[in-house]
Amino acid sequence: MPRTFRTSRTTETCASELPLTNSQFPNPTLRLGVGSWELGFIAVPAPQFLNTLERTGLSTWIRESESAFAYYFVLVIHNIGLALLVGACGVLGARLLGFVPELPVAPLRRFFPIVWAGFWLNVVSGVFLLIAYPTKALTNPLFYIKLVLIVLGVVALRRIERQLSRDGAAREATPRVTRSLALWMLGAWLGVLTAGRALAYTASYILYGKGT
């Protein structure tokens, strides 16, 4: 007889981004909280539009389709976008922070189209993920932290891009302001990535009225 292996319920809850182990909650009241730290005494009613959105055909299809081009395809696009955006920004940021000073800065401008391609891939795929699981994201404070950090990262990235196109070709020594912008940008993307990953595994609610 085959021995039973360790795919306990804890494991599934940890690894799965799909609602495998949800217990039905008695009413659609949201408890505010981050993951398991629920502040039970704060309760607000869940907005009805989350329920409406989850019942639309597109939301249901992305979430429930067996097709390899549904939910996991959107996740693949989101992951490739992350690799392009954070990867290229990582190289740019490392150079601006003084890593490998003999590498010329000006030609790194050529990587900006890749950075923005990654960014827009993730905006579009992110909207599709939000349509698939609106309650999961919108009831988690981490999602709003993530949005704020995205704005910070984009502002820093735009300012770096402007500085490099203005005087990047003229001088190779990195001004202090560019170094702090690079640090700001890398910190923002690290925060976005952390919030996004934590969102997948520690959401309080997966679907409307269904907690973890």
Add this chain to the structure above:
Amino acid sequence: MSFDFDHLHLLLNHVPIIGFFVGAGLFVASFTGSNDDLRRSSLIIFAAVALLTIPTFVSGVGADRSIAREPGVSDLLVKRHEGAAMLGLWCVEATGAAALMALWHSRRPGGASRRHLAAVMLLAIVAAILMGRTGNTGGDIRHPQPGVAAGAAIAEGPVGSLIHVFEPSPDGFTDLMVVNKWWWAAMMVLHFVGLSLIIGVVGAINLRILGFAKELPVGPLHRLLPLAMAGLGINVVTGMLAFIGMPAYYAADIAFWFKLGALMLLGLNVAVFYLTGIFHRVEHLGPGDDAAISAKIVAASSLVLWFAVIISGRYIQHFEDSLRF
């Protein structure tokens, strides 16, 4: 879909054992007479074997499941082998990482420091001993020593009992990885940070070789590689910890094996790039210089394979339970 992990494991398990005995022997021999070529070869062996140890380790779960169906197999012997493999794995990976760092430093004048080489030697000898132990405990599963009945307590020799002190309990290790969802999330955060470091640096170098952003000189761009090596180290550690957390989940998944296959091909890709002289021809390319077609083929295949790793890794959940063994 059915897959014969038992035979895959029996085939692969020779690689870390023989690899580390031969590699450690050559490495020690290279110090008599300071034979640099021999030392370089043994460092390359350590790195290559560290890579091949990953599929050896994970195929063990499948083999474990097939062998557990057979009557008369002692569960204690299987668990002892798993514990030995879990200890040996980290030592082998640490040796591979130290060997890669030594190879990186060997390009500087003076080469890697004596302290660094001493650390590689110590790690390699310990890894060779632990691989021997893993092989012995594995062999005992099918051919137990006379007098050992299924379920009976295992008698250890003096060396075995010493090593056994450091061996984790396989079930305990597994439980530890999945005990807390924040710990799991933290591992995945690190895995994605490592992914970004690898794709950023390796992608930039490959695109430059392919002719994109030609104003960049290849040599200085290539000096960013320690960032990618750090990313690879982070991802091997977090990836193997995640595997230990849910071994049967990953081993029964075709996307996981596709990802491992792409990683093995990437090892081949790196070997072709650095060991056939292609790297020496692109290293001194300045702004505007065009790379040879051979370098472009290697760069393009590296890009394709790294994205195959990301895509198949992301599809692991979709192909859950796709393999039977």
